Amino acid sequence: MRRIQSNVDTRSETFLENQRHNRRLIDELRRRQEEVRFRRPQRDIDRLTRQKKLLVRDRLSLLLDPGTPFLELSTLAANMAYDGEVPGAGQVTGIGMVAGREVVIRADDASVKGGAWYPLSVKKIVRALDIAIENRLPVVHICDSAGGFLPLQADLFADRYYAGRMFRNQCALSKMGVPQVAIVVGHCTAGGAYIPALSEYSVIVRGTGAIFLGGPPLVKAATGEVVTADELGGCDLHTQVSGTADYPAASEPEAIAIARDVVAQLRRPTKTDIDTADAEPPAYDPEELYGIVPREVKVQFDMREIIARLVDGSRFHEYQPAYGTTLVCGFARIWGYPVGILANNGVLFNDSSLKGAHFIELCNHNRTPLVFLQNITGYMVGREYEARGITKDGAKMIMAQTGSVVPKFTVIVNGSFGAGNYGMCGRAYDPRLLFMWPQGQISVMGGEQAAGVLSEIKVRQLEREGRSLGAEEIAAIREPIVEEYTRRSSAYYSTSELWDDGLLDPVDTRNALAIALSCSLNTPFADPSYGVFRF
Amino acid sequence: MRRILRVADQRHEVLVLPSREGRRLLLGRDVHPASLRALGGGEYRLEVDGMAHRAWIAVRGDAIHVHVGGRSWTVECVDELAETAAASGGASDTAEAPMPGTVVRVMVETGHAVRRGQTLVVIESMKMETAIVAWRDGVVAAVHRPLGSTFDRRAPLVSLEPEPSS
Numbered sequence: 001m002r003r004i005q006s007n008v009d010t011r012s013e014t015f016l017e018n019q020r021h022n023r024r025l026i027d028e029l030r031r032r033q034e035e036v037r038f039r040r041p042q043r044d045i046d047r048l049t050r051q052k053k054l055l056v057r058d059r060l061s062l063l064l065d066p067g068t069p070f071l072e073l074s075t076l077a078a079n080m081a082y083d084g085e086v087p088g089a090g091q092v093t094g095i096g097m098v099a100g101r102e103v104v105i106r107a108d109d110a111s112v113k114g115g116a117w118y119p120l121s122v123k124k125i126v127r128a129l130d131i132a133i134e135n136r137l138p139v140v141h142i143c144d145s146a147g148g149f150l151p152l153q154a155d156l157f158a159d160r161y162y163a164g165r166m167f168r169n170q171c172a173l174s175k176m177g178v179p180q181v182a183i184v185v186g187h188c189t190a191g192g193a194y195i196p197a198l199s200e201y202s203v204i205v206r207g208t209g210a211i212f213l214g215g216p217p218l219v220k221a222a223t224g225e226v227v228t229a230d231e232l233g234g235c236d237l238h239t240q241v242s243g244t245a246d247y248p249a250a251s252e253p254e255a256i257a258i259a260r261d262v263v264a265q266l267r268r269p270t271k272t273d274i275d276t277a278d279a280e281p282p283a284y285d286p287e288e289l290y291g292i293v294p295r296e297v298k299v300q301f302d303m304r305e306i307i308a309r310l311v312d313g314s315r316f317h318e319y320q321p322a323y324g325t326t327l328v329c330g331f332a333r334i335w336g337y338p339v340g341i342l343a344n345n346g347v348l349f350n351d352s353s354l355k356g357a358h359f360i361e362l363c364n365h366n367r368t369p370l371v372f373l374q375n376i377t378g379y380m381v382g383r384e385y386e387a388r389g390i391t392k393d394g395a396k397m398i399m400a401q402t403g404s405v406v407p408k409f410t411v412i413v414n415g416s417f418g419a420g421n422y423g424m425c426g427r428a429y430d431p432r433l434l435f436m437w438p439q440g441q442i443s444v445m446g447g448e449q450a451a452g453v454l455s456e457i458k459v460r461q462l463e464r465e466g467r468s469l470g471a472e473e474i475a476a477i478r479e480p481i482v483e484e485y486t487r488r489s490s491a492y493y494s495t496s497e498l499w500d501d502g503l504l505d506p507v508d509t510r511n512a513l514a515i516a517l518s519c520s521l522n523t524p525f526a527d528p529s530y531g532v533f534r535f
Numbered sequence: 536m537r538r539i540l541r542v543a544d545q546r547h548e549v550l551v552l553p554s555r556e557g558r559r560l561l562l563g564r565d566v567h568p569a570s571l572r573a574l575g576g577g578e579y580r581l582e583v584d585g586m587a588h589r590a591w592i593a594v595r596g597d598a599i600h601v602h603v604g605g606r607s608w609t610v611e612c613v614d615e616l617a618e619t620a621a622a623s624g625g626a627s628d629t630a631e632a633p634m635p636g637t638v639v640r641v642m643v644e645t646g647h648a649v650r651r652g653q654t655l656v657v658i659e660s661m662k663m664e665t666a667i668v669a670w671r672d673g674v675v676a677a678v679h680r681p682l683g684s685t686f687d688r689r690a691p692l693v694s695l696e697p698e699p700s701s
Contacts, residue, residue, distance in 0.1 A: 002616045003597075007668055009652035283596055300665035325633055346634050347661045349688075377661050380634070446662055 001315035001332070004308035006284055008292055015291035022290040022439065026505050029438045033075050036087040040111045048111060053186060053208055054252050056092055056109045059142050062256045063105065063183075068097035070105075071515045073128065073433075073501045078120040080487075080496035086112055089120040089498075093128035095515055098140060099264035102519055104132040107142035110186050115145035117192075119155040122148075122163050123498045129169035131501075134432055136178050136522040138266055140259060141195050143209075144186025163191050170198040179266055183259045184209040184245060185252050187229065197244055201262045203255045204245040206235035211244055271521040274367060279336040282510070283314035289506040297415045297441050303328050303343035303373055306413060310334065310510050316341070319359060324352035329359040331368065335514035343373035343413075348420060349380050353393035356423060357400040357533075364528035369407040369517060372431070376420030377446065392534040397423040403530035407520035409513055412436040412491075412500065418445055427499055433516045435504040436491045442499065443489035451482040539613040546613070557582065628676070629694040630667050635687050636660030638680045643693070647675045655693040656680070667692055 009015060037057060064070055071094050078089035090112035096105055106128045108115035132139045148156055148163060156162050173180060182196035184204040188211045196202035196211055212233030219225050238245040249255035286309045294301055308314040311332035318330040326346035332339055340363035342356055363370050379394045410431040425431050455478040459469055487493060495503050504512055536551045550561035557570025572580045581590040590603040599610040640657035643649060649669040656667050673695035680686055
């Protein structure tokens with residue numbers, strides 16, 4: 001496999017300016033992640049200390065194997081929702097190592113609104129369990145939740161992918177033979193009570209842990225019975241009498257130690273046998289990515305420069321290098337795992353779309369996981385391209401995408417616009433994990449164009465009413481539209497809404513993909529099958 | 536497996552063949568039994584033609600630094616694909632438009648010396664700006680499209696003077 005020859009001039013003014021710009025964005029990302037992880041009002045910390053409870057981050061460090069990576073997912077979920085008052089959507093989820101096993105961890109954060117589940121908390125939990133299902137990963141739940149956030153119950157209870165889906169996913173995992181361990185360190189109220197009940201193993205802490213369908217106030221209101229939380233659903237009741245929980249623990253550290261011991265007993269999965277090789281760092285320094293990604297989303301760059309800084313030895317076997325050149329396809333390795341890469345080098349034409357569909361099929365037949373690197377404005381428009389069938393060629397790519405069964409991973413490196421998002425394995429096309437770089441933008445079309453269309457409609461409407469508008473008035477209509485559109489197409493909005501599994505520092509992408517690849521091999525590859533391609 | 540190595544500006548082709556103990560190296564018509572065993576800390580036990588040597592080896596990118604028998608050598612691994620591509624004339628001397636569009640910036644003139652990676656012209660297409668950069672060091676032979684002109688896909692944009700053949 002040939003090493004990519006970089007054309008980047010690391011001393012150029014453009015490189016240095018990009019570097020300054022992107023480092024600022026990463027500093028901002030790190031700052032916001034730190035805040036979400038650690039900054040809480042003192043009264044919430046005091047309350048937990050009074051209750052003799054650990055903070056969720058301390059629980060995690062007791063649970064995880066020391067010195068191993070933890071791939072935290074959707075850290076900034078809900079960052080643009082609920083007035084920013086529910087950091088991380090009150091949940092910590094991620095993939096980590098416990099007793100030498102890869103597991104999904106899902107933990108309630110009781111320092112945020114008592115661990116109450118907001119609509120985006122439910123979305124984050126369902127997503128974590130989807131990841132567990134797709135990659136056959138055992139799940140460790142750390143339960144400490146007040147239950148669903150009642151004022152917003154209509155947005156979290158009844159629909160297909162709302163709260164019921166969490167328990168449905170738990171049952172699906174169990175049916176597949178993928179076990180779950182619940183550590184009950186606080187209250188599991190109402191729906192939350194089913195999480196330990198549907199786990200194969202559950203540990204409960206005496207004094208602070210409790211499981212009940214209705215808490216003491218509800219019981220009093222409903223039946224007049226007066227009971228304490230501990231009498232109603234505490235450790236001894238559930239481990240000695242009801243059998244709802246399995247292991248009693250005297251303290252949180254003991255409960256976590258028991259859970260680690262349980263995980264250590266779990267059967268090790270057999271990994272899908274693919275041709276791995278010794279890992280090799282990229283020949284080009286991944287830090288140079290900061291100088292390559294441009295300051296503006298409309299500035300194109302050669303995606304091979306990105307590939308050169310993600311893959312082993314910067315080696316890339318390019319497939320069809322002279323055909324459909326706006327889509328770069330080829331084979332490489334990431335930490336020794338073989339991957340087929342599809343990366344955008346411009347708008348998708350007829351030939352690049354066909355090449356993409358063909359390469360997806362090829363990788364499905366030779367059992368190679370796929371990595372999509374998105375920087376896509378969409379498919380080419382215009383009469384000439386319609387006449388050549390650009391729509392049906394794009395449809396072929398989407399058909400191939402949907403029929404693909406090898407593990408797929410998507411990184412939105414820069415722009416993700418329009419149907420290009422679909423053809424390049426956007427969220428709807430089930431990538432095992434989807435990450436976004438912080439300067440990325442995602443929307444049905446570019447912000448300027450969309451704002452142009454929207455404000456044009458508004459202006460014409462007013463003109464029909466007999467009002468003629470000056471340039472200033474048009475600008476006054478246009479600006480708020482641009483602003484709102486830009487806000488809702490930002491990476492921060494995407495991650496707030498869980499359209500992705502988290503924002504990544506470009507430099508961390510290689511490691512994140514390697515963890516994702518390793519996990520994906522727990523599931524055997526199915527046989528590909530496709531619908532009808534329109535030729 | 537065939538390896539192309541460059542040692543002190545000399546090109547060598549080595550065929551590495553398996554054998555029951557270690558490897559057999561085929562250099563020209565000569566066969567040399569060889570084995571290499573790591574002793575830790577960059578130190579190795581190297582055996583060639585039945586003679587054992589102590590060697591220290593460090594790998595950096597495509598360069599392998601070897602200290603053996605009181606002397607140091609730098610062995611460069613040559614990529615066969617890169618070598619054959621260069622020998623067959625390789626890349627064209629002209630950059631073509633990857634997509635239809637408009638020239639929005641012209642950064643060089645005929646006769647300018649340019650470095651690999653330097654921006655030659657910037658084009659705009661589907662609201663995206665693409666910089667056409669020098670694919671090698673060279674001298675600009677022609678800028679085919681003036682500022683503001685539109686072009687189709689595969690239209691020539693900038694040519695460099697042909698490389699003097701070595």
